[in-house]
Amino acid sequence: MTTTGAKVLIEGLLRQGTKTIFGYPGGVVLPIYDVLYDSPLEHILVRHEQAAAHAADGYARASGKVGVCLATSGPGACNLVTGIATAYMDSIPLVALTGQVPTNLLGNDAFQESDIYGITMPVTKHNYLVKRAADLPQVIAEAFYLASTGRPGPVLIDLPKDVSTGELPDDIAFPETVSLRGYQPTVRGHPRQIEKAVDLLVRAERPLLYAGGGVILSGADRELTALAERLGAPVTTTLMGLGGICGDHPLNLGMLGMHGTAYANYAVTECDLLVAIGARFDDRVTGRIETFAPHAQVIHIDIDPAEIGKNKPVDVPIVGDVKHVLTEILNRLPSNPKTERWLARVNGWRAAHPLVVPDNGSLHPQGVVRTLSDLLNGEGVVVSEVGQNQMWAAQHFCFKKPRSWLSSGGLGTMGYGLPAAMGACYARPGEQVFLIAGDGSLQMNIQEFGTIAHNRIPVRVVVLNNRYLGMVRQWQELFFDKRYSYTELPPVDFVGIANAYGIDGVRVNDPAEVRPALEAARDHDGPFVVDVRIEREENVFPMVPAGAAINEMIGGHE
């Protein structure tokens, strides 16, 4: 008896625990779609392949599992690229499957041929061009293994049509384990380095924990919180690290960096020991790197050795999985009684320079986010688009759990949010999933209203609608003499668009309507759109101008 490459592919996905994939059919993936027709694997038909990649990414972020997307060759595969690059920058485990022209036509400029293997080499952790159907079981096992272990990331498998149709014995073996000698991630931190770190931690008088997405990826939120409490050390998180410590924990300073809280940025500037945990000293975090944590010794914990010392010299590098390393540190660390004065200083900054929530009777986005935060009370998942909406959400929403916040950090991909929110709904059925969007970024993948309506995916969309590409407009206001070059958008009736797709919604023009509208969204059976007409020229503050030190903020004070 024989089977086919396409059947082996789907069997391989099921064996890896995949339940849902996001995709779009086309010529060379017809054999795969034929198998999907009566497969237990759930396939969600998106309206644009980019959305398939983002939905798989959202699924992965919300669940901690590998997200899977599927597209045809040529334009289909190319449309995945932005989504793959988004996942790559944020270390999200993704397996992207693309159809390819048959092997005998490879390199022939055949219809819908593109060299997606070459195109995605710089934006994948690894990728494959499968030339023989018999290689599929091994390739699938390797792809999932690579995507989900070490520093996670996207892996692409390019599948020529004759590989999908290729015949194989139906007792073909799937590998139980994968071992690659060029890939041996270091999970346990080196004991001597951990010893050195403990030594610095014990002696520090002004320690600060700087936690990034690695905390979420390794599931180290409890260890992070325990370390903060043991040391009496404040914690600041990156955009990717939000939810790594409870938002209202007294030691949590919120986000640092370009739009971080003033008190987090001051704490970085004044600390004598900075512990970077699964974070990578990105330029949006550090501002001018020479003045970042100028008085601090630095401990850097990361599973990727290439991140350590890349941007900032480090005193104690520890390569390893954040959860393992923090556990080892906690096993050896006595409590540190020295931080009382430091915490008093930090809390002084917190009291003197809180995040500003304007309250002058107009409709301000910060208040909208805070109202939503109150309503959800840390439950469910919040997804953002990119721009001002993202920063207001990051600043003002109180994230209480890991994997409750999905946002495109490294690549800053507008259009990420709506499809990622769809993915989150499949990852976390029965939970509230809210998208905080801007009117600009929502329109980058607004066609996914089609997917949402088609499948009744219960995404609740809150549009912070200011009829501008707001973040760019803000930069133009502050640094380009208010010359609003191509950043003004005409009004769009988002509720009307939603209605046309069969989705309900409501427009909000007045602050008093915000809470009832958000409650209506929460309580609605199915997807819902809330189009909030916010103050048009609201800015995100505080803000560190490009190239400045992070304690040189503008708009951080009343």
Added chain:
Amino acid sequence: MKRHTLSVLVENKAGVLSRVTGLFSRRGFNIESLAVGPSEEDGTSRITLVVCGDDREVEQVIKQLNKLIDVIKVSDLTGRERVERELALIKVAAEPGEARAGVMQIATIFRAHIIDVGGKTVTLQVTGDSDKIDALEGLLRPYGVRELYRTGRIAVLRGQKTVRSEK
């Protein structure tokens, strides 16, 4: 800026050279010399790279190379006791007579082999380190170098040490 010689052991799989060279161009690095060939172990190749950069930049490139799944091992041979070799084929204008005699004399001094003779040219093969080949080329220039082919540099540690046995 310093010149670094890197020896990279890779799985001999399709695309591996593209992964390695792509990484260099993406991170703004120039490869000064590149040589690829099979290693002593079946299924693996050795890539010898010469790159210029300060120590921190090169360290980052080595770390990035190590992240490539098909890269088994990266060894930095810079500043270590090693032998480096490069091979060049030089077709030089040398009409019978005085010119040809001059070229042949230079070839002898450099222990270059004459591997082909044409009516008006002589082709030399020379091996050595890059400086030696540069010097030979310089001396042949006045005669008229018609074509010059240089392989990339390869390098091996002196003594019984091997890069494979090192941690």
